Amino acid sequence: MNERIDVAPSAPRDFDSLRAIVGRELPSLPKRLSQVGKYALEHPDEIAFGTAASIAAAAHVQPSTLVRFAHQFGYEGFSDLQLVFRERLRDRPSPYAERLRTIRERRHGARPEIEILDGFLGAASRSIDKLAEGINPTRFRRSVEILARADTIYLIARRRSFPLTSYMAYGFSKLGVRTHLVNSPTAIDPEIAAMASARDAAIAISFTTYSAETVSLAKTIAQAGVPLVAITDSSFSPLTEVATEWLEVAEADHAGFRSLSASMALCMALTVAVASARE
Amino acid sequence: MNERIDVAPSAPRDFDSLRAIVGRELPSLPKRLSQVGKYALEHPDEIAFGTAASIAAAAHVQPSTLVRFAHQFGYEGFSDLQLVFRERLRDRPSPYAERLRTIRERRHGARPEIEILDGFLGAASRSIDKLAEGINPTRFRRSVEILARADTIYLIARRRSFPLTSYMAYGFSKLGVRTHLVNSPTAIDPEIAAMASARDAAIAISFTTYSAETVSLAKTIAQAGVPLVAITDSSFSPLTEVATEWLEVAEADHAGFRSLSASMALCMALTVAVASARE
DNA sequence: GTCGCAATGGAACGTTCGTTCCATCATGGC
DNA sequence: GCCATGATGGAACGAACGTTCCATTGCGAC
Numbered sequence: 001m002n003e004r005i006d007v008a009p010s011a012p013r014d015f016d017s018l019r020a021i022v023g024r025e026l027p028s029l030p031k032r033l034s035q036v037g038k039y040a041l042e043h044p045d046e047i048a049f050g051t052a053a054s055i056a057a058a059a060h061v062q063p064s065t066l067v068r069f070a071h072q073f074g075y076e077g078f079s080d081l082q083l084v085f086r087e088r089l090r091d092r093p094s095p096y097a098e099r100l101r102t103i104r105e106r107r108h109g110a111r112p113e114i115e116i117l118d119g120f121l122g123a124a125s126r127s128i129d130k131l132a133e134g135i136n137p138t139r140f141r142r143s144v145e146i147l148a149r150a151d152t153i154y155l156i157a158r159r160r161s162f163p164l165t166s167y168m169a170y171g172f173s174k175l176g177v178r179t180h181l182v183n184s185p186t187a188i189d190p191e192i193a194a195m196a197s198a199r200d201a202a203i204a205i206s207f208t209t210y211s212a213e214t215v216s217l218a219k220t221i222a223q224a225g226v227p228l229v230a231i232t233d234s235s236f237s238p239l240t241e242v243a244t245e246w247l248e249v250a251e252a253d254h255a256g257f258r259s260l261s262a263s264m265a266l267c268m269a270l271t272v273a274v275a276s277a278r279e
Numbered sequence: 280m281n282e283r284i285d286v287a288p289s290a291p292r293d294f295d296s297l298r299a300i301v302g303r304e305l306p307s308l309p310k311r312l313s314q315v316g317k318y319a320l321e322h323p324d325e326i327a328f329g330t331a332a333s334i335a336a337a338a339h340v341q342p343s344t345l346v347r348f349a350h351q352f353g354y355e356g357f358s359d360l361q362l363v364f365r366e367r368l369r370d371r372p373s374p375y376a377e378r379l380r381t382i383r384e385r386r387h388g389a390r391p392e393i394e395i396l397d398g399f400l401g402a403a404s405r406s407i408d409k410l411a412e413g414i415n416p417t418r419f420r421r422s423v424e425i426l427a428r429a430d431t432i433y434l435i436a437r438r439r440s441f442p443l444t445s446y447m448a449y450g451f452s453k454l455g456v457r458t459h460l461v462n463s464p465t466a467i468d469p470e471i472a473a474m475a476s477a478r479d480a481a482i483a484i485s486f487t488t489y490s491a492e493t494v495s496l497a498k499t500i501a502q503a504g505v506p507l508v509a510i511t512d513s514s515f516s517p518l519t520e521v522a523t524e525w526l527e528v529a530e531a532d533h534a535g536f537r538s539l540s541a542s543m544a545l546c547m548a549l550t551v552a553v554a555s556a557r558e
Numbered sequence: 559g560t561c562g563c564a565a566t567g568g569a570a571c572g573t574t575c576g577t578t579c580c581a582t583c584a585t586g587g588c
Numbered sequence: 589g590c591c592a593t594g595a596t597g598g599a600a601c602g603a604a605c606g607t608t609c610c611a612t613t614g615c616g617a618c
Contacts, residue, residue, distance in 0.1 A: 030564080030565055030566085031565080031566090032565075032566065032567095033565090045368075045369050048368075049365050049369070051604080051605065051606085052605070052606055052607085053604080053605075053606090061566090061567095062566075062567055062568065063568095063605095063606075063607085064566085064567075064568075064606095064607080064608080064609095065565095065566075065567085066606090067606075067607060067608085068565090068566090077606070077607065078606065078607080079605095079606065079607090086328050089324075089327075089368045090324050090328070112552075112555075113416070113419055113420045113423045113552045113556070114414075114416045114419060114420070116548050116551055116552040116555070117414065117419060117544075117545070117548040117552070119548070120544045120545075120547050120548040120551070121407055121410065121411050121544050121548070123544070124403075124407050124540060124541070124543070124544040125404070125407055128400055128403050128404055128407070128540065131400065132400050135393075135396065137392075137393045140392055140393060140396060141392045141393070144392045159449060160446075160449055162445055162446075162449070163442035163443070163445045163446040163449075163543075164442070166441055166442045166445060167439075167441075167442040167539060170438060170439055170441070170442075171536070185464060254551075255551065257450070257547060257551050258547075259543050259544045259547040260446060260539075260543045260547075261403060261407070261540035261541070261543050261544050262403070262540070264403070264442075264538050264539045264540050264543055265396075265399045265400050265402070265403040265538045265540050266396070266399075268399050268536060268537075268538040268539075269395050269396040269398070269399040269400070272395055272399070272533075272534065272536050273391075273392045273395045273396070276391075276395070277392070309594080309595055309596085310595080310596090311595075311596065311597095312595090330574080330575065330576085331575070331576055331577085332574080332575075332576090340596090340597095341596075341597055341598065342575095342576075342577085342598095343576095343577080343578080343579095343596080343597075343598075344595095344596075344597085345576090346576070346577060346578085347595090347596090356576070356577065357576065357577080358575095358576065358577095
């Protein structure tokens with residue numbers, strides 16, 4: 001029997017555990033083994049599909065080093081380690097296009113209507129992807145800090161962005177945070193905005209094409225010294241000029257129409273983060 | 280040179296094309312080859328990871344049949360065909376948990392705030408997954424038909440669901456569809472609802488815990504013979520009893536809070552589908 | 559400087575792989 | 589009923605695989 005197996009009898013059987021362990025031990029590993037570990041973490045797909053020879057060449061080591069690496073972490077051999085990298089790809093949920101095709105094929109009453117739903121679900125998925133990749137954590141943290149200090153949070157949005165502030169108003173009210181939804185049916189919004197002070201804060205949301213009213217209210221409120229967090233879809237937005245801090249979220253479109261799926265997730269996250277920062 | 284290569288010089292290099300061709304030719308294929316084709320379409324992951332011997336055993340054929348199958352579609356051999364199945368897994372976007380971890384590791388200023396955003400993005404992603412899998416296309420089609428016939432569409436929602444109807448009202452107005460957002464600040468909603476006739480239609484949206492007002496308005500309007508499409512989160516919802524047709528969308532939650540990402544995509548799809556069905 | 563040990567490279571091993579080839583079987587035309 | 593043709597099963601092949609083993613190198617302790 002091999003002594004290694006006594007020392008490390010149970011190698012991680014799922015990719016997450018393996019990555020954690022490899023990442024932790026990487027600095028203390030011998031040169032070639034850490035070279036393999038680094039390559040494995042950076043190119044997991046290659047490990048899954050390649051052969052020992054091809055991977056060894058790509059990582060500039062000998063095939064035997066791969067086996068040693070596997071032994072190091074308790075596996076029976078390289079092939080055993082490779083199984084973990086393959087399982088990782090197996091568990092992965094299939095992309096929307098594929099999943100939706102399956103649904104469409106399963107049910108024979110497929111119609112153009114469902115194509116539209118497909119399109120919006122795909123767009124929502126892509127938007128959330130993009131947000132996850134593109135969000136600036138520092139900006140998000142600062143936005144939370146600004147809003148957490150506020151006495152009252154003024155919510156400014158029109159037209160397409162209004163559902164976002166109305167949901168935030170609902171969420172904040174549930175969480176005991178005082179807000180003011182600046183969307184009066186009596187056209188006294190500038191007067192309401194004028195009530196905000198430096199001890200308050202405001203959230204302004206607007207996407208291309210930017211609502212003139214939102215921009216104007218945001219400017220007024222910012223000039224009065226009220227900290228302003230803007231949520232918009234590009235750094236060229238007129239809101240970024242006047243905002244204390246701003247967050248970018250770009251929704252993918254389907255057939256020219258944009259949903260609000262990613263923005264909704266961002267707004268809800270902001271709402272909950274602010275409320276939890278206040279406690 | 281092999282004649283097959285002259286006959287079918289270019290085998291499909293991406294999985295989608297391959298699936299389309301195999302699906303089309305499946306019925307005209309010899310018994311064992313169609314057996315392989317069927318297995319390949321149903322277990323693409325096995326083809327990607329397995330060996331010719333293991334796949335052959337699983338599909339109850341000889342390994343040589345796999346090679347014949349590959350030749351049939353213009354591939355140089357089974358290994359060549361297998362590459363297409365592997366590429367399919369390679370292109371697949373990584374799941375959110377993994378992607379977000381990468382982001383978190385990349386930026387060292389990771390804070391609890393970003394964890395909350397992670398959570399909501401993950402929940403949004405899961406919700407959209409679930410909606411894509413769980414949606415009933417027939418119900419969706421019928422809902423579109425009902426609303427497409429309507430003169431005016433009455434939109435009923437309170438509290439958490441209100442952002443959805445407010446967005447639909449915006450979308451419908453852009454698309455030239457007459458709507459009435461039943462959300463009056465003057466508490467005359469029952470009177471407004473009473474104006475709806477059988478030539479109109481209504482959309483009622485409510486999730487657990489169901490808003491009493493929404494349920495009551497939905498009942499009134501349904502009893503007046505107005506076709507009613509409900510959007511809710513379970514078949515036990517009080518709305519399903521009175522609705523002409525209903526759609527289910529269950530949002531995943533993060534820390535007890537639900538975002539509206541999937542519902543937003545569904546509502547926008549419904550809006551655009553109705554408008555396009557009217558033309 | 560040299561001893562000892564871990565790390566490494568690379569040849570050699572047996573195994574398993576994908577593929578080919580040929581004998582056998584099934585099937586439809588005449 | 590027989591023949592021709594395509595489909596199928598299965599043995600055999602060489603190539604490529606993962607693994608082992610051993611000689612060599614690198615490096616720190618004394």
